[in-house]
Amino acid sequence: MERSYILHMFTPGKQMSPFDINMAVDAGYQVVVPYCGVSLDEITGLTQDAIFSRGPKGVKATGIFIGGRDVMLAADMLARARKAMVPPFEVSVIADPSGAYTTAAALVACVERQLGVAHGTDLTGKRVLILGGTGTVGRIAGVLAAGLGAQVTLASHRDQANAERAAAETAQRFGCSLRGAGTGDEASRRAALAEADVVLATAAAGVQVMSADDRASAAGLLVAADVNAVPPEGIAGVGVMDNGKPIAGMRAVGIGALAVGNVKYQVENGLLVAMRNADKPLYLGFAEAFDKAREILAAKG
Ligand SMILES: NC(=O)c1ccc[n+]([C@@H]2O[C@H](COP(=O)([O-])OP(=O)(O)OC[C@H]3O[C@@H](n4cnc5c(N)ncnc54)[C@H](OP(=O)(O)O)[C@@H]3O)[C@@H](O)[C@H]2O)c1
Structure with missing residues (x-):
């Protein structure tokens, strides 16, 4: 049978x-x-x-x-x-707790791809600011980006202490280097944006973490990526379907929540199918999810 x-x-x-x-x-x-x-x-x-x-x-x-x-x-x-x-x-x-491993994998792989396509570079040495970075997706995106040589800051809208606590415990658990920053007020958020090459918006659904007026402070940005699919957009000016679209008035390109979500879906489906078909048991965490996300994006050319 x-x-x-x-x-x-x-x-x-x-x-x-x-x-x-x-x-x-x-x-x-x-x-x-x-x-x-x-x-x-x-x-x-x-x-x-x-x-x-x-x-x-x-x-x-x-x-x-x-x-x-x-x-x-x-x-x-x-x-x-x-x-x-x-x-x-x-x-x-x-x-895949709360979808965070597959979502973070898709997010970082999409960012890596757009850094290459739009700017001919990669994550090595890039300053990555993660707004909403103390949450499930933000922490794992931080660990993956740090593993690729980025200087990662997890930001909290509460305060500096909360951001530092999240960064320290995540870095210790996964053996990487992460910084924390409190970005609850406009001045601290804009100061952090001024230092960033890449910004990721991973805050709770329906929360905008970067406004249209914040853009002027983020002149050096190369890529801005958002995973929040619930209006308003997490980063003003980055539409949910955008996938490498230039952001008005910036040199940065945007990646929206549904562009990330499309890859996340394929990653989770691909890993579950691989488990069913495997001859030898597979043990799949966010590192394997990231490999899968890269494979999916590479296949798209
Ligand atoms: N596109 C996709 O495929 C996909 C898949 C899964 C999830 N998602 C989305 O990914 C996002 C992150 O999910 P998650 O589970 O990591 O979220 P989460 O843990 O619920 O929240 C992330 C962080 O958001 C911050 N936050 C909460 N309320 C805020 C507010 N009013 N203003 C600013 N920051 C606030 C909190 O950090 P502080 O209090 O420290 O600031 C929290 O740690 C959500 O928008 C979710 O819907 C997308």
């Missing part, structure tokens, strides 16, 4: 994301089971409960998804699940 594809979806939260449930089914998983309120200490037991019943062949048709809202806890859960495997009883595992 053909075995059904089963995805066990673990989240520390109250609910599994409907978005990710839809993505799992559209990627070919036939049985999708959410487990809510899962703690880190429960991952080993749940994982081992999932791997033994189907035999070494059946485990290929079994996968684990790790969700939630905490990008650092999800990385710990992915590592814990991997450690719990008992070869040959091993299943593939993907982590």
Whole structure:
């Protein structure tokens, strides 16, 4: 008998994301089971409960998804699940808390592409300011950009201390260098923009973090990218469909939320399909999501 594809979806939260449930089914998983309120200490037991019943062949048709809202806890859960495997009883595992790993991967890959296409350069040494940078997408975008040699600042609209705390804990967890900046008032936001080569808007949905009047302070910008698809746009003048469109009055080009979202969708779908088709188990975090995003953009030419 053909075995059904089963995805066990673990989240520390109250609910599994409907978005990710839809993505799992559209990627070919036939049985999708959410487990809510899962703690880190429960991952080993749940994982081992999932791997033994189907035999070494059946485990290929079994996968684990790790969700939630905490990008650092999800990385710990992915590592814990991997450690719990008992070869040959091993299943593939993907982590994508709140879509942050795949969204940040798509965002940074789109920025990298536009730096190359529009300006003939890359992220090495670039000063990247992430407005809304203390959130799930912003932190991981920061880690990915820092890994490519950028000097990254995570900005908080609350205060400097909050930004520094987020930057320090994220940098420590993922072994990279990140700075924090409080950008709650106009003067501090404009001072930060004046120093930036790239600005990423990753604040909560429906929040504008860079106004039309802020543009004059950002003369050196090369790329401005926004992931907020809920009006108003996160960066004034960057439309949701823009993908390398010059921003009025600037040398920067803009990337909008739906341009990023299109790549994010393909990344998540591609990784879930790869898990189903893999001969050997896959362990997929934001680094693998970024490789996939680059592959998708390279295929577009
Ligand atoms: N395009 C796509 O494919 C895609 C996919 C997934 C998510 N998204 C979007 O990505 C964005 C980020 O998602 P997320 O889960 O990372 O968001 P989040 O964690 O809910 O929020 C990000 C940050 O926004 C800041 N913020 C909250 N209210 C603010 C306000 N009034 N003014 C300025 N900053 C504010 C907060 O930082 P401070 O309090 O420290 O300032 C928070 O840490 C959202 O807009 C989401 O809809 C897009």
